[in-house]
Amino acid sequence: MQQFGRVIQLIIGSAAESIIIDGGLTISFDLTKTITAEPNEATISIINLSQSTRNLITDKKYNRILLNAGLGNDIRTLFVGYIDEVENTKESVDITTKMTCSDGSKDYRESRTAVTINKGQTDKDIVKQVLKDMPDTGEGIQEFKKDQKLLRGKTMVGNTRDVLKTVAKNQDADWSVQDGKLLLLPKTSALANNEGFLIQEGTGMIGSPQKTSDGLEVGCQLNNVLRVGQLCRISSKIRENSGDFKITKLQIRGSNKGSDFLNVLTLQNGQFNEVKK
Numbered sequence: 001m002q003q004f005g006r007v008i009q010l011i012i013g014s015a016a017e018s019i020i021i022d023g024g025l026t027i028s029f030d031l032t033k034t035i036t037a038e039p040n041e042a043t044i045s046i047i048n049l050s051q052s053t054r055n056l057i058t059d060k061k062y063n064r065i066l067l068n069a070g071l072g073n074d075i076r077t078l079f080v081g082y083i084d085e086v087e088n089t090k091e092s093v094d095i096t097t098k099m100t101c102s103d104g105s106k107d108y109r110e111s112r113t114a115v116t117i118n119k120g121q122t123d124k125d126i127v128k129q130v131l132k133d134m135p136d137t138g139e140g141i142q143e144f145k146k147d148q149k150l151l152r153g154k155t156m157v158g159n160t161r162d163v164l165k166t167v168a169k170n171q172d173a174d175w176s177v178q179d180g181k182l183l184l185l186p187k188t189s190a191l192a193n194n195e196g197f198l199i200q201e202g203t204g205m206i207g208s209p210q211k212t213s214d215g216l217e218v219g220c221q222l223n224n225v226l227r228v229g230q231l232c233r234i235s236s237k238i239r240e241n242s243g244d245f246k247i248t249k250l251q252i253r254g255s256n257k258g259s260d261f262l263n264v265l266t267l268q269n270g271q272f273n274e275v276k277k
Contacts, residue, residue: 028255104177111160140181200235
């Protein structure tokens with residue numbers, strides 16, 4: 001599927017500096033985002049980087065990455081994370097640099113919490129406290145269904161992810177890191193579809209929605225507005241496949257010079273409270 005006006009932009013660097021890589025080189029990406037706590041992952045490839053830039057990435061002097069993409073002037077961020085692995089391969093005269101990346105994995109693996117929570121505090125207070133132990137994770141969007149206060153103080157020691165897991169279970173919510181920011185969202189809530197986008201046959205939908213064990217699966221041309229946890233409106237000739245659904249998994253594939261430029265969405269049906277943030 002060929003779409004005109006594709007733009008893919010990478011910002012790669014360190015805490016101190018970065019460079020921008022755009023349409024002058026062949027760039028492709030394949031990323032998956034889910035509403036679950038396991039870190040989101042992406043594979044990003046660039047053909048024929050300069051040797052100096054390739055060395056900076058391979059030697060991990062540049063280990064941060066931000067991926068922007070879209071059509072024309074509508075460019076938005078699709079992925080923010082760290083470069084975990086780098087592989088350079090040569091075929092004929094071309095050298096391909098393949099980067100395996102993750103979002104929030106460092107805090108997920110390494111963050112530890114040792115804190116005393118006082119009587120009268122809530123889950124919201126606990127999350128605020130433990131985020132101090134996650135230096136690479138921003139506050140993001142947090143929605144709490146329950147606001148009961150602790151009847152007595154308690155000490156929490158262990159992996160920070162386990163503390164967040166406990167809070168999420170208490171709130172009947174999912175937690176994850178999306179583009180470097182925390183998302184804590186009750187299972188009965190969804191992020192509002194503020195831009196009113198609609199996926200339907202004839203205007204972006206690829207094929208027909210299919211029911212799977214994980215929910216309704218829908219393919220469409222790349223839409224850089226879509227976010228995990230967000231409401232998505234589907235219009236299909238099959239009535240039960242139409243309506244407002246919650247995005248629980250988002251696969252995005254693209255290339256500025258290849259055929260792919262698409263989303264595959266896994267959607268959950270139900271009645272959801274809209275979070276307008």
